[in-house]
Amino acid sequence: MIRTAISSAAAAAMFLALAPAMAAPDNLQKLQSFKPTGTATPETVPQTGARADAIRENLKTIKLPQGFKIELYAVVPEARHMAVEPSTGVVFVGTRKTKVWQVTDRNKRRVADDVVQFASSVSFKVPNGVCFSPDGILYVAEQNRVLAFPAAQFFGEGGPDVAVGVVVPQGKLVPTEFESFNHGARACRIGPDKKLYVALGQPWNVPPKDKLAALDKNGVGGIIRIDQDGKNREVYAHGVRNSVGLDFSPVDKMLWFTDNQVDGMGDDQPPGELNRATKAGQNFGFPWYGGGKVRTVEYKDAKPPADAVFPVVEYAAHAADLGMSFYTGKMFPAKYQNGVFAAEHGSWNRTKPIGARVVYTPVNADGSVGATEVFAEGWLTANGEYMGRPVDVQQLQDGSLLVSDDYAGAIYRISYAGAK
Template identity: 30%
Template structure:
């Protein structure tokens, strides 16, 4: 069953909710030119979260010619993964953020969202997965613990970087190492006051000179005032040697995953956009991240669509806002991003895989799957294709919630699932 907001209130309050309009998503919601309906506002947004359920003897669904297996279980909120040069996989486990609630609706939304999450405590650690014998069975061991909601991971030469919710830290690393040789060294602090959005996505530049870190906003739409948004809704460029940093791009509400395009060395991101404008606004998106670029938040969305809730407005900022490259649909909550390789098969050889954690603020759930966005000539081309599904069952329950995605040296897709508390591996077996 789905837990709905209306089950918490008597009828008189329910009539004050956002009303009307179809909430199902269509092909027009995706791509470079999505249809954007008029904003809908009310006392409270629609809120629905599918209740967790067990997998039993079932597995997520993958296309014909592919196989999916769980290579790690009993984790503690796995979020992002990093495949090391020897094929070992590091898993960042943890959950952060503890922003105080401002209004009654914040308590309601917090309760609704909590019903679709795991009851397992935050691991605050890195777990190492290794297939010692090449038999497909991965052994699990703790690589490092006592971290602070780790999320982003990157390796540059012999330095392993971890983006905690409050700082980027560094471990010495030698190939084949199974545990950290000592405590981490702080590279630079990250904004962590309030932490409405706590995840700190991270990747290294193609040449290894810099780290890029995504830092989400401290609110949905500046409800805490602009002072709380200093150094927020940005992608930082960090010198890993000195810790010096600067804003690389701004106006990205919550950049939750970053990746470098292999052919071009271009930085890409997936971004969770703003809420409470209706079930079909505002599109979460996939985009290139342009140096010095401004992407609209909080003043506008999808280029020059002004958000009238923000006061005072800044028309000059709205005019300069970059239109994102590709709409993923509203409220799908993309949290993972990985460029494909030819080993994934002809149909999925060129493009990106995106882990969609799933919606909470619309009546008909969306997301809760891994999609593939095909590319042509280095750019998104065509509608997203469902690649891993079955997380939502037919009883309006969810058995898993995809987060980070990456590709291992064999071309297999690695998926972190923070509801199942597992890591999945999808391999291409070829056409039957």
């Protein structure tokens, strides 16, 4: 362990030299010089007590296919996107507020022992997007900045101060005029090309026509990719309203992503989307299309891109599909191998609520898909009340599936014990 920590620190020092810090209202300069900030002890979250008991009681109503079970993995306030550290299984959890959480299962009992605020000396703003590189660097995509944390699982154990690098400085991820509380939660992934992909939701329901060119130029309402040091930025996917979930196929390495579609067009349209990008530069049709092939009112008289790419899956309208992951584990039955699990956060503007569940779509080797089915449901009661709202789905090393829930403030673990 000592040797690992020393080598991680050395790697961190080399990494940090790549990215200069900005002025330090949130301690970045001190942290990049490995100097203490004097920040108070990080917040911890109790894993026992009435709150944990209530969440476990609610889980008794969740329906799953035969042979599966769901359990409370961790109590994590406002839990959003998750990233599982590849060597230790430590789970880092983003939020739409100001905190990132570090969730540790020390004895591999498949339940959290500790939930601690990560990097509390850093002033985060909407640190929703978290993702790991294969060599163990944690990236945090905020509303308008991207930071990198080498050896996060080791530095995070030591208190509020961590090693940190600036990948995209504050105010440079999106033009500040496009900062908004609406659609400001980012999602990120490292691709097979070792580049960092970040989804940038645009701030309107449907953007004004006079803003469209500037949005598109900056990849706002799209997905950008950059080198892991922040260089060589390009817009990888255009015409994306607000993607909050992306992953790469383990078979053909293509980028797949969910997209939340236009509000206010009725209960049953437009559909949500699961998209497949086969190359850089494709346009996925927004804002000419509000979802699927449904035209928006605002752009109904404007000519859409001739080469617009339509979704491979049309999800239920307004179910709010967010985090998604390909399943590559060996625990679940073979039918789930290389398919897509997606978390539906649940509708907010539908007369009869829908969503608050996890759905599964089988994916064939050629990229075609089978019928999408409900995998886990029950967080939305029969009388339309939410007991929970799933946000993200990520796989643990043992092949079980983690589901985050920002409404209940929890992470659940779904495992398979075989048919009875």
